[in-house]
Amino acid sequence: MTHFLDIHKTDAADLRAIIDQARDMKEARGGCPRGMPDAEQPLAGRMVALIFEKPSTRTRVSFDVGVRQMGGQTMVLSGADMQLGHGETIADTARVMSRYVDLIMIRTFDESVLLEMAEHADVPVVNGLTDRTHPCQIMADILTYEEHRGPITGRQVVWSGDGNNVCASFLHAAAQFGFDLTFTGPMQLDPEPEFIGLARKAGRNVTIERDPAKAVAGADLVVTDTWVSMHDSQSTKERRHNMLRPYQVNAELMAQAKPDALFMHCLPAHRGEEVTSEVMDGPNSVIFDEAGNRLHAQKAILRHCLGV
Numbered sequence: 001m002t003h004f005l006d007i008h009k010t011d012a013a014d015l016r017a018i019i020d021q022a023r024d025m026k027e028a029r030g031g032c033p034r035g036m037p038d039a040e041q042p043l044a045g046r047m048v049a050l051i052f053e054k055p056s057t058r059t060r061v062s063f064d065v066g067v068r069q070m071g072g073q074t075m076v077l078s079g080a081d082m083q084l085g086h087g088e089t090i091a092d093t094a095r096v097m098s099r100y101v102d103l104i105m106i107r108t109f110d111e112s113v114l115l116e117m118a119e120h121a122d123v124p125v126v127n128g129l130t131d132r133t134h135p136c137q138i139m140a141d142i143l144t145y146e147e148h149r150g151p152i153t154g155r156q157v158v159w160s161g162d163g164n165n166v167c168a169s170f171l172h173a174a175a176q177f178g179f180d181l182t183f184t185g186p187m188q189l190d191p192e193p194e195f196i197g198l199a200r201k202a203g204r205n206v207t208i209e210r211d212p213a214k215a216v217a218g219a220d221l222v223v224t225d226t227w228v229s230m231h232d233s234q235s236t237k238e239r240r241h242n243m244l245r246p247y248q249v250n251a252e253l254m255a256q257a258k259p260d261a262l263f264m265h266c267l268p269a270h271r272g273e274e275v276t277s278e279v280m281d282g283p284n285s286v287i288f289d290e291a292g293n294r295l296h297a298q299k300a301i302l303r304h305c306l307g308v
């Protein structure tokens, strides 16, 4: 069974093949995200379930459109509306769903839900974000970086802000795609040591630098994300904002990076909080290309999982 659960759980060669296929499929459409079906229909006759236990715009729409472009069909399910949200076990849900659909994409809270689903499903399971990681996002980010600047291998990526689920997948990607990563943020919000260790074990240079200006010096790519994720309690909002304010990505901070450094954000963004509108809408920002590339990256992930 070929699941797509996390970047560090997929072979580096397969990850590279996914990025290459995403780029080829995008080019075959003339780069056009909308409208016509793909000339090739590798998902013809396939049914994909998209389960959401958290809100989503990009993941929901890009998976749905991507499956349809490849000739498949989707059903979008809210976890709360399923028996899953009313006491049926994840294992039983996985066994039942496997009798109806060819692949399950799930966005959930605790990673254990994703892992249990994968353990008991007879079909591939794809991670559409958990509290801990967001691998599909980072595959789109790699595709985007390479479209603009060429191979990401050997580049310097700086993450500014909360060492959260998206940051975790960047650390996994550092190991698999061979780039270095500097984290700058408050100590209380450092990325998980286990994930830092994974990247370092793979020979990557992972640095923690509390001073954001020093951290971004020489950066090829500056990335941030919301200061309060969907899994964070709203009661922590004020404390988080106070801790994270020095790590806002603004024009002054971007000026410390390389002149051609790109800016990325998985979105949704909070303009004026983790990033200013000046940076989001500025010449170095590729945030909407990133969002657009969710479609192409995920289509290749689905083909990888289904072996088609």
Ligand code: CP
Residues within 6 Å of the ligand: 055, 056, 057, 058, 059, 060, 129, 137, 266, 267, 268
């Ligand atoms: N970036 C991302 O995953 O966006 P959504 O929450 O809208 O799916």
Ligand code: NVA
Residues within 6 Å of the ligand: 129, 164, 165, 166, 225, 226, 228, 229, 230, 231, 266, 267, 268
């Ligand atoms: N870190 C954010 C990412 C949203 C796509 C969250 O988990 O809410």
